[in-house]
Amino acid sequence: MSLDGTTTTRATLPVVAHPATPRLRRAVVTGIARAHDGTLYVNYATGTSATGIWRLSPGGGPPVRIARLPADGFPNGLALDERRGVLYAADSVRGTVWRVPGSGGPAVAWARRTELEPSHAGGFGANGVKVHRGAVWVSNSDRGTLLRLPVRDDGSAGPPETRATGLDGVDDFCFAGTGRTVLAALDGGQVVLVGRDGSRAAVLGEADGLSGPTSVAVRGRTVYVPSAAYRTRRAPNLVLARLRYPSGRL
Incomplete structure (x- = not known):
């Protein structure tokens, strides 16, 4: 693409x-x-x-x-x-x-x-x-x-x-930087930030355009999230977001 x-x-x-x-x-x-x-x-x-x-x-x-x-x-x-x-x-x-x-x-x-x-x-x-x-x-x-x-x-x-x-429906994931902070796609409609201590916080959701996200990739400070829409059966897409900090926060 x-x-x-x-x-x-x-x-x-x-x-x-x-x-x-x-x-x-x-x-x-x-x-x-x-x-x-x-x-x-x-x-x-x-x-x-x-x-x-x-x-x-x-x-x-x-x-x-x-x-x-x-x-x-x-x-x-x-x-x-x-x-x-x-x-x-x-x-x-x-x-x-x-x-x-x-x-x-x-x-x-x-x-x-x-x-x-x-x-x-x-x-x-x-x-x-x-x-x-x-x-x-x-x-x-x-x-x-x-x-x-x-x-x-x-x-x-x-x-x-x-x-x-507690990462229900987790699919693919990636590391936000050189540390152990992870961005994970949950096919229920979210991307979550997983800290090195296992804590998690939703950073992207359906309101941002996600439709059953299946993977995440980071290049520089740009985050790419493909939505395969396996569950929703609507609007498969690619959403781009921006990392504010190298730690992975959007």
Whole structure:
């Protein structure tokens, strides 16, 4: 999408004849991560053998799958750790964070924990995922939690730490700066500011134009909030806001 709102199709993933994605029963592109050279990585959830992580080269060309993920899972959020050369994909159905080499290769179940699982049958567990200051952070939509999983020296996952609770319907999130202040999208219609002590405060809502926000991104002091309108079924959009302070306050 350009600054004037014009949208352009960057790539189209292979059509799946009979998608059987858990929960949705249709093929969906979910998480996205961008490398410094412009390479894009996306999750493709189909319920078939096409499910996995796909790479889009900055120079164009067809998308290429670099890793297969289980057909009965739902890869959702996606994060890239360029320092370690790996990708992390949060599986909302299997309660798993998958790790995949950035160059491609077999997916490894990096973390599989109760804290990452859905709280009930038919729900969504691990959703958004970010790499930040030596740890992988994951949101759990069903449980309304924000988790921090330390990355050990050998690359394995440390035990999860619950950094915030009460985030009902939390989807994706981002860090407002270099600290641990988080902006999180709640699909009920809010963006909340989560402090390092787990406190939370609503900073954007439906009155600001949100319609089921699903993710948040910050560039400089500009906040970008896409609303997918999954629940409202009206006015999907992109809302821009301005950070007043590096701490994340709008």
